Amino acid sequence: MRNIFVLFLLIILIASCTKETGSFDLSFKAIMKDEPLILNKAYEFGNMDIKFENLAFYVSDISLTDKKGGKVELADIEFISLNNFDELSASAGKSIRFNDIPTGTYKKINFTMGVASDLNSKTPSDFDVSDPLGRTDFYWADWKSYIFSKTEGSADTLRNGNFNLKFFYHTGSDELIRSYELVEDLNVDENFNFGLEIFFDYDKLLRKGDETYFDIKAFPRNHNPSELNVITQLVNNYIKAIKFRL
Numbered sequence: 001m002r003n004i005f006v007l008f009l010l011i012i013l014i015a016s017c018t019k020e021t022g023s024f025d026l027s028f029k030a031i032m033k034d035e036p037l038i039l040n041k042a043y044e045f046g047n048m049d050i051k052f053e054n055l056a057f058y059v060s061d062i063s064l065t066d067k068k069g070g071k072v073e074l075a076d077i078e079f080i081s082l083n084n085f086d087e088l089s090a091s092a093g094k095s096i097r098f099n100d101i102p103t104g105t106y107k108k109i110n111f112t113m114g115v116a117s118d119l120n121s122k123t124p125s126d127f128d129v130s131d132p133l134g135r136t137d138f139y140w141a142d143w144k145s146y147i148f149s150k151t152e153g154s155a156d157t158l159r160n161g162n163f164n165l166k167f168f169y170h171t172g173s174d175e176l177i178r179s180y181e182l183v184e185d186l187n188v189d190e191n192f193n194f195g196l197e198i199f200f201d202y203d204k205l206l207r208k209g210d211e212t213y214f215d216i217k218a219f220p221r222n223h224n225p226s227e228l229n230v231i232t233q234l235v236n237n238y239i240k241a242i243k244f245r246l
Contacts (some may be wrong), residue, residue, distance in 0.1 A: 005187040019101045022188040024064070025073070025195035029093030030055055030082040032202050036090035039083055042156070045206075046213040049156040051163055052202065055082040057149035058132065059180070060116040063188065064106040072106070074098045077119060079132035082200070097193070107184040109196065112127070113238055114177040115150035145172040151202070155216050167220040169206075169212075171231045178235050182244050205234060205241040 018085035030037035032052075033044075042049045062074040075098070084090035114120075119133060138147045148171045188194055206214045214230065217224040220232055 011153050020190045022103050022190045023193045024098045024101045024188055025193055026069045027093050027197045029081045031199050038090050039085050050153050054150055054152035058115050058163045059111050061112045063110050065108050066106050067149040077132050101188045103190050104190050108181050108183045112179045115146040117174045143172045147172045150193040157217050167216045171235055176235045178238050199243040201241045205237050
């Protein structure tokens with residue numbers, strides 16, 4: 001009987017020490033003019049029309065911070081592709097579920113657009129091909145850097161239905177890393193999958209400092225690692241282009 005009682009107390013002790021956990025969903029979505037962005041769909045872009053053909057980027061150092069300042073690391077690196085060809089998939093975006101998150105109220109979420117410098121010092125050969133950083137198509141040897149983001153498409157500069165001007169803007173190098181945080185109560189409950197949507201507004205992303213659109217006709221692509229003006233403006237625009245919804 002005494003042994004049963006000791007076992008009963010031990011079970012209670014173990015149960016009381018078990019921390020409750022829940023799930024946290026993070027959804028990334030591309031929009032254009034406040035609508036889900038669909039690849040190969042024509043959008044007005046100043047005095048021309050454009051179609052997007054490839055939208056993808058890295059997000060690193062994703063973490064939650066609780067009310068006491070304690071940090072929960074969600075992911076070191078994630079590769080996000082927003083290549084959606086219909087409204088249903090574009091509306092859904094790319095979702096990632098993080099499990100085993102201690103329950104409670106968190107006061108903010110932090111993340112970095114691009115590859116954090118400690119990881120950016122490595123090359124795809126340092127990783128398995130299944131790893132997000134194992135992608136050779138997102139590494140530029142001349143930069144000695146991962147390609148943090150790709151924004152690619154075609155432009156119809158005459159609006160005659162001929163999208164014959166290819167454009168692409170690839171960002172990379174440590175100086176183009178940008179970090180962000182959302183200060184907001186985020187509740188993680190064991191019985192409810194809490195979610196946060198992050199929207200990337202490409203209408204705001206591809207604008208110059210005076211709010212006019214990028215001059216795609218004059219500068220349709222960045223070939224040279226030293227040509228940073230346009231892509232620096234692009235990454236600086238994240239602060240305007242990123243929107244959150246709980």
